[in-house]
Amino acid sequence: MTPHVFQNHWQSHWQNHWAQALLDPAGAPPPGVARQAGTAPDRRFAVYRNNVMVSLTGALAARFPAVKRIVGDEFFDSAARAFASKNPPRSPLMMTYGEEFPDFIARLDAASAVPYLADVARLEAARTRAYHADDAAPLTAADLAGVSQETLFDLRFVLHPSLELVASRFPVVTIWAMNAGDLELAEITDWSGETALIVRPALDVEVRRPPPGAAAFLASLAAGDRLGDAAAAALAQSADFDLAVNLAALFSGGLAIDAAAAKDDPQ
Amino acid sequence: MTTKTEITAATLAGALATALTLVSASAEMGGEKADKEKCYGVSLKGQNDCAAGAGTSCAGSSKVDYDGSIWKYVPKGTCTTIKTPNGVGSLKAVKS
Amino acid sequence: MRRARAPLQPSRLPPNVGLGFKPEHFAAIAAEPQPLGFFEVHAENYMGAGGVPHAQLARLREHYALSIHGVGLSIGSLEPLDRNHLARLKRLCDRYNPESVSEHLAWSSHGGAFYNDLLPLPYTDETLAAVISHVDEAQTALGRRILLENPATYVRFEESAIPETEFLAEAARASGCGLLLDVNNVFVCARNHAYDALAYLADFPIDEISEIHLAGHFETFEADGSPLLIDAHGCVVSGAVLDLYAGVIARAGPLPTLIEWDNNVPDWRTMRAQAAIVQERLDHATGGGAKSAA
Numbered sequence: 001m002t003p004h005v006f007q008n009h010w011q012s013h014w015q016n017h018w019a020q021a022l023l024d025p026a027g028a029p030p031p032g033v034a035r036q037a038g039t040a041p042d043r044r045f046a047v048y049r050n051n052v053m054v055s056l057t058g059a060l061a062a063r064f065p066a067v068k069r070i071v072g073d074e075f076f077d078s079a080a081r082a083f084a085s086k087n088p089p090r091s092p093l094m095m096t097y098g099e100e101f102p103d104f105i106a107r108l109d110a111a112s113a114v115p116y117l118a119d120v121a122r123l124e125a126a127r128t129r130a131y132h133a134d135d136a137a138p139l140t141a142a143d144l145a146g147v148s149q150e151t152l153f154d155l156r157f158v159l160h161p162s163l164e165l166v167a168s169r170f171p172v173v174t175i176w177a178m179n180a181g182d183l184e185l186a187e188i189t190d191w192s193g194e195t196a197l198i199v200r201p202a203l204d205v206e207v208r209r210p211p212p213g214a215a216a217f218l219a220s221l222a223a224g225d226r227l228g229d230a231a232a233a234a235l236a237q238s239a240d241f242d243l244a245v246n247l248a249a250l251f252s253g254g255l256a257i258d259a260a261a262a263k264d265d266p267q
Numbered sequence: 268m269t270t271k272t273e274i275t276a277a278t279l280a281g282a283l284a285t286a287l288t289l290v291s292a293s294a295e296m297g298g299e300k301a302d303k304e305k306c307y308g309v310s311l312k313g314q315n316d317c318a319a320g321a322g323t324s325c326a327g328s329s330k331v332d333y334d335g336s337i338w339k340y341v342p343k344g345t346c347t348t349i350k351t352p353n354g355v356g357s358l359k360a361v362k363s
Numbered sequence: 364m365r366r367a368r369a370p371l372q373p374s375r376l377p378p379n380v381g382l383g384f385k386p387e388h389f390a391a392i393a394a395e396p397q398p399l400g401f402f403e404v405h406a407e408n409y410m411g412a413g414g415v416p417h418a419q420l421a422r423l424r425e426h427y428a429l430s431i432h433g434v435g436l437s438i439g440s441l442e443p444l445d446r447n448h449l450a451r452l453k454r455l456c457d458r459y460n461p462e463s464v465s466e467h468l469a470w471s472s473h474g475g476a477f478y479n480d481l482l483p484l485p486y487t488d489e490t491l492a493a494v495i496s497h498v499d500e501a502q503t504a505l506g507r508r509i510l511l512e513n514p515a516t517y518v519r520f521e522e523s524a525i526p527e528t529e530f531l532a533e534a535a536r537a538s539g540c541g542l543l544l545d546v547n548n549v550f551v552c553a554r555n556h557a558y559d560a561l562a563y564l565a566d567f568p569i570d571e572i573s574e575i576h577l578a579g580h581f582e583t584f585e586a587d588g589s590p591l592l593i594d595a596h597g598c599v600v601s602g603a604v605l606d607l608y609a610g611v612i613a614r615a616g617p618l619p620t621l622i623e624w625d626n627n628v629p630d631w632r633t634m635r636a637q638a639a640i641v642q643e644r645l646d647h648a649t650g651g652g653a654k655s656a657a
Contacts, residue, residue, distance in 0.1 A: 014484075014485060014520070015440065015442075015470065015473050018482065019473040019476065019478075022478055029518075032485070032521050032522060033519075033521070034520060034521045034523075036519070036556065039585055040585065040586060041518065043586065043591075044591070045517075047593065048482060048518075052478045052479060052480045055479040055480060056479055059479070062311070062312060068344070070342065070344050070345050070346045070349070071343070071344045072343045072344035072346075073344075074343070075341065075342045075343065075344070076344075088476040088477065089477040089478075090476065090477065091448075091477060092315070092407055092434075092436075092448055092471065092472065092479075093315070093410050093451075094314035094315045094407065094479060095313075095315075095410075095411055097314065110341065111342065113341070114346045115351075117342075128311075131411075132414050133411075133412055134412035134413045135412075135413035135414065136413075141286070141290045147283075149276050149280040150276060152276055152279040152283065153275075175349065178345070185348060187350050188351075200414060203309075203414060203415050203418055204309055228279060229274075231274045232274045243279070243282035243286075244282040244285035244289065246286075247282055247283055247285075247286035248285075248286040248293075251286070252289070252290045307389060307390075307419055310386035310389060310416075310419065311386065312385070312387070313386065313405060313408030314408070315405045315406075315407035315408045315434050315435065316405055316408065316625045
């Protein structure tokens with residue numbers, strides 16, 4: 001190997017050394033960092049290591065504030081560091097960072113005492129997605145005023161791009177609301193599962209607890225099912241499903257942005 | 268009770284008519300929430316700001332060395348007050 | 364040896380003081396006209412599809428000149444630029460038509476990971492070629508002349524063979540880009556690497572500067588007691604940095620000057636007061652000097 005080739009070979013790897021060293025708190029600083037009088041390369045490089053870790057854990061803390069409140073600062077910070085050192089962002093868009101954090105929490109032995117935590121994280125992740133989702137004007141009641149009775153069954157709705165459902169076997173909406181400042185912290189007596197409906201019809205992100213059958217109704221509509229089939233699916237899930245109230249919510253709640261009657265087989 | 272109700276065109280039309288009435292009633296009651304502040308929503312901080320600020324914050328060096336023993340902590344936030352059917356949220360002994 | 368191509372849209376911010384926009388200040392800013400030259404935003408915070416960020420930025424854009432400052436293109440990397448990210452930056456620029464677009468002499472992505480920090484590079488022929496190529500690619504894609512900012516650094520590389528001022532001058536000459544001089548970064552580096560900030564500024568290609576950045580820094584100490592400055596953007600601009608800035612302006616004439624404040628962000632009144640202090644230095648340094656203000 002000629003010195004020239006070696007030089008290129010070495011230089012093309014300074015970035016690899018840095019990338020490895022940045023996420024490894026125990027490792028040595030990367031080779032090639034200059035020594036200068038009165039300074040320690042370890043100490044200087046630690047500034048970068050610290051910047052990276054503080055900014056990544058800070059992004060997680062900003063995205064998962066209720067999770068942090070539930071487990072406390074120390075536990076959250078250590079979990080966030082463990083996550084960040086194994087899962088650095090794959091995109092320069094930090095608003096998207098932490099998509100896998102809920103699953104990471106679900107696998108965390110140390111969090112097994114708080115089995116609802118991963119679902120709270122899923123709810124919070126969906127809120128950020130909704131915050132940045134595309135803008136779309138909600139469907140108004142007037143848009144449907146002219147639809148004929150014959151085509152109603154075949155109506156397919158386009159739901160708002162921000163809309164997501166997070167189903168949980170825990171009262172996830174109640175727990176989240178208590179830790180997001182929306183509800184007083186209080187004893188939870190009803191431990192039935194809840195589904196969270198997250199939507200941003202205009203600019204503010206809303207988290208709701210949909211009434212009986214509504215989650216099945218919305219999930220069916222989101223899957224592209226016809227209105228008649230979605231209503232049947234909702235009734236199958238809950239006999240208390242109220243179609244009129246749920247249709248009203250599609251408009252006044254800004255859950256739908258478009259509707260068109262389209263049969264599977266053209267007439 | 269609407270158990271086992273067949274979803275017919277008439278059922279749907281009736282529900283839609285009721286829905287439209289509900290919507291117009293709530294619009295009259297609530298009015299349009301058009302105040303300016305509301306229009307721009309509750310804003311979150313941009314998460315790409317630390318990069319330009321080099322992220323250390325004025326905490327400076329205090330976080331330079333981070334703790335290797337990640338799991339010496341147990342949850343001890345509000346979970347210690349959330350009573351689950353199996354007892355208080357954090358099942359492990361909580362030192363405060 | 365520039366290639367023939369369509370002319371690039373130049374940077375054209377007004378030569379006055381601007382502030383970094385923070386969402387928490389939106390209501391105060393919208394309440395009354397602000398005596399500021401421009402606002403600057405970090406590009407990546409506006410790369411979502413919709414919602415509050417775009418509603419606010421669109422409203423700001425109606426009333427103020429805009430600088431889009433990228434923090435994620437990783438121009439100083441040896442790897443190819445992230446084409447998807449460049450396309451996102453182009454969409455953002457097409458949407459808001461900013462007066463200026465800038466990025467950093469730094470890297471932040473490698474091997475598919477993004478480190479969310481502005482990381483340093485050695486100054487060699489190899490990295491210079493990469494930077495020139497990346498700036499050229501970005502400018503061609505955007506149809507704009509971009510500005511490249513000098514970094515704040517905490518280490519130097521043994522193999523660095525080119526002084527930073529020369530590296531920036533050559534990058535600007537070969538790619539046709541402009542430069543963004545961060546005076547706080549100069550001060551921080553000079554202290555951290557034990558050189559003279561005035562000498563650095565004397566060597567800096569002053570005619571290529573199209574914008575200036577100012578910010579506060581944080582002082583900590585090495586084990587032996589020597590100071591280590593951190594570019595923290597979390598407090599007021601120091602007097603020493605303001606003095607350096609006045610010297611630059613006296614030589615270069617009035618330039619668009621941004622104050623960055625990203626951590627411990629104060630209320631809008633404090634931001635305005637800081638802007639007024641810098642505007643006064645800008646006016647004073649150019650008002651009665653050899654070069655008259657435009």
